[in-house]
Amino acid sequence: MTPLKERLVQLEVLRYNPDTDTEAHFQRYEVVCQEEWVVLDALNKVKADIDPTLNFRWSCHMAVCGSCGMMINGEPKLSCHAFLRSYEGVIRVEPLAHFPIERDLVTAPDDFMEKLKRVKPYIIPKEKKPISEGEYKQTPAQLMKFRQYSMCINCMLCYAACPEYGLTPDFIGPAALTLAHRYNLDSRDGGRLARQEVVATHEGVWDCTFVGACSEVCPAHVDPASALQQMKITSSIDWIVEHLIPGGKS
Amino acid sequence: MSRNPLVREVPPTTWFFRHPRYLRYMSREITCIFIAAYCVMLVVGLQRLAAGPAAWDGFLLALRSADSIVFHLLALAAALYHAATWFNATQKAMPIQIGEDFVPGSVISGAHYVAWAVLSIAVLYFAGAF
Amino acid sequence: MAKSHKPVVWFPFAAGGTVIAFCIPVIVVLTFLAALGHVPSGLSYERMHAFAGSGLGKLIIFGVLALSLWSSAHRLRCTFYDFGVRADTLVATVLYVAAIVASIASALFLLRI
Numbered sequence: 001m002t003p004l005k006e007r008l009v010q011l012e013v014l015r016y017n018p019d020t021d022t023e024a025h026f027q028r029y030e031v032v033c034q035e036e037w038v039v040l041d042a043l044n045k046v047k048a049d050i051d052p053t054l055n056f057r058w059s060c061h062m063a064v065c066g067s068c069g070m071m072i073n074g075e076p077k078l079s080c081h082a083f084l085r086s087y088e089g090v091i092r093v094e095p096l097a098h099f100p101i102e103r104d105l106v107t108a109p110d111d112f113m114e115k116l117k118r119v120k121p122y123i124i125p126k127e128k129k130p131i132s133e134g135e136y137k138q139t140p141a142q143l144m145k146f147r148q149y150s151m152c153i154n155c156m157l158c159y160a161a162c163p164e165y166g167l168t169p170d171f172i173g174p175a176a177l178t179l180a181h182r183y184n185l186d187s188r189d190g191g192r193l194a195r196q197e198v199v200a201t202h203e204g205v206w207d208c209t210f211v212g213a214c215s216e217v218c219p220a221h222v223d224p225a226s227a228l229q230q231m232k233i234t235s236s237i238d239w240i241v242e243h244l245i246p247g248g249k250s
Numbered sequence: 251m252s253r254n255p256l257v258r259e260v261p262p263t264t265w266f267f268r269h270p271r272y273l274r275y276m277s278r279e280i281t282c283i284f285i286a287a288y289c290v291m292l293v294v295g296l297q298r299l300a301a302g303p304a305a306w307d308g309f310l311l312a313l314r315s316a317d318s319i320v321f322h323l324l325a326l327a328a329a330l331y332h333a334a335t336w337f338n339a340t341q342k343a344m345p346i347q348i349g350e351d352f353v354p355g356s357v358i359s360g361a362h363y364v365a366w367a368v369l370s371i372a373v374l375y376f377a378g379a380f
Numbered sequence: 381m382a383k384s385h386k387p388v389v390w391f392p393f394a395a396g397g398t399v400i401a402f403c404i405p406v407i408v409v410l411t412f413l414a415a416l417g418h419v420p421s422g423l424s425y426e427r428m429h430a431f432a433g434s435g436l437g438k439l440i441i442f443g444v445l446a447l448s449l450w451s452s453a454h455r456l457r458c459t460f461y462d463f464g465v466r467a468d469t470l471v472a473t474v475l476y477v478a479a480i481v482a483s484i485a486s487a488l489f490l491l492r493i
Contacts, residue, residue, distance in 0.1 A: 024258075299432060
């Protein structure tokens with residue numbers, strides 16, 4: 001077996017200590033890495049060998065858990081999915097944009113968590129039936145209708161990419177709205193009108209100007225931009241039914 | 251343990267310099283300035299058409315300036331960029347599911363491009379452009 | 381939080397965006413040919429007058445202009461916000477009124493033909 005190739009990696013990491021700092025600042029680290037590593041490996045090496053005070057979140061190391069999102073050279077990325085060989089020179093690592101910094105590369109996700117709850121991201125059955133009547137069945141075609149939108153790992157890269165969320169923090173944002181769409185499209189669900197109370201507001205889909213950045217950075221290929229465009233169309237049809245058709249239900 | 255999160259403001263007038271994709275987005279958005287100006291020019295043309303043959307010929311003659319040629323090139327670039335971004339977006343806004351599978355997005359956008367080409371050639375033909 | 385009335389302005393924006401994509405490039409080519417001195421025969425006074433004089437022609441011209449103007453006005457409104465202008469109500473009012481005035485003007489010109 002050929003030995004792994006080593007490489008001296010220079011990292012520029014944004015640091016913030018909530019107990020002592022009023023501003024964040026960059027700190028430079030030089031660390032010997034294997035060429036095959038990802039940025040998260042380099043950070044772990046720094047933490048183990050150079051600076052144990054460096055804080056960052058991670059868990060699965062396989063782009064599934066969605067914990068290790070960071071800005072890497074200005075691009076929202078899962079650091080476990082950002083290969084060192086894709087970068088030359090100094091690699092700049094910052095916490096996810098648009099979220100408050102809790103400490104170093106750790107951000108405060110409170111706003112996203114609160115918005116996620118507001119869109120009722122769970123099945124609201126059309127009609128409740130007793131367990132004795134069996135399961136709610138679904139055909140493969142009905143599953144495929146929403147499957148893509150169910151792949152979200154809540155990594156919040158789309159929020160870090162969305163300039164409208166940065167400019168208008170009240171915006172419900174890509175991932176939460178997309179999850180609302182996922183349940184709206186589910187054949188077992190009857191909660192769309194309840195979700196519209198959040199989706200069809202100014203802070204809902206109407207703050208989206210279809211920049212499309214969310215879909216470009218999504219590591220799970222969920223394509224939130226398409227979900228929001230589709231919801232704008234259904235919300236518009238709702239409005240027409242409600243206001244322009246006599247007897248249209250609200 | 252008390253929290254003291256650091257909130258970073260997004261610069262409201264310069265944010266789009268932060269990433270090339272934001273510049274692409276802004277260039278898509280500002281195509282509307284050239285489209286709007288061109289439409290205003292068409293409204294003026296309509297007024298000239300209503301005013302009679304001499305006024306209309308004067309309008310056509312007034313188009314023949316260097317400024318007008320530059321403006322037309324800008325408007326054409328804006329209109330084409332808008333059209334491309336719009337057709338590419340149709341596959342996202344209106345996916346078509348047949349059975350289990352979705353029609354590939356390239357087919358939906360491609361159909362728009364084909365329809366656009368046919369319409370444009372037909373208009374050019376009937377307008378006697380060739 | 382109340383549901384938004386944004387569909388009132390967004391639906392014509394979306395319709396206008398489609399109209400711009402399909403129709404405006406070829407119209408620009410036609411007047412561009414005229415700007416280069418090669419006026420297409422379809423832009424002669426007789427043929428333009430005949431086209432704008434017909435009911436269908438009036439409908440097409442008005443539809444293309446009104447929707448394109450509205451769509452541009454709406455997009456410009458969003459662009460003002462993106463450039464950091466936060467007086468959205470004022471911007472929206474001015475731009476939508478301008479689009480409506482230009483549309484009414486084109487309707488009046490069409491009725492004179």
